Amino acid sequence: MTLIALTTLAAMLPGPVESAWGVAQPIEPVTVTQAAWGWGNLQNWEAAARRRKHHRRHRRRPAPPMTSALASYYTDHGTGACGVGDVQSGYRFASLFLSCGTRVKFCHAGRCVEGVMSDHGPYVSGRTFDLNLNLKVALACSDLCTLLYRVG
Secondary structure, X not given: OXXXXXXXXXXXXXXXXXXXXXXXXXXXOOOHHHHXXXXXXXXXXXXHHHHHHHOOOOOOOOXXXXXXXXXXXXXXXXXXXXXXXXXXOOOEEEEOOOOOOOEXXXXXXXXXXXEEEEEOOOOOOOOOEEEOHHHHHHOOOOOOEEEEEEEO
């Protein structure tokens, strides 16, 4: 049965085929082992594609939800508790529960700004952050504002 299939297949193939250089190249008939090898590779490729679909490292995880907090602002100048230059330069804030240099994304009134923790405070109960003037203006906050934040 296999011999009949091979002879039929070889009879259907044309003779020599012209290559890109104009030299006739004979076509080799496909054997049963080559056909089986090709089908196995196709199955292996499909299985590998299914595995890759579930293990993609480049997919980002969804961002954690934002948390609500009450924030005030401060106008003091100086180096602050973290010792990073003037606390009024750039977008900086004070926090009692974060470490120095931590980046936090703040959102208020449709505006989002990322700030860097550079001082300790606020020392008033019920308030979570003290914003410097640049951050307060960028977020369009009043003296006290409820904003959303996410660490990182």
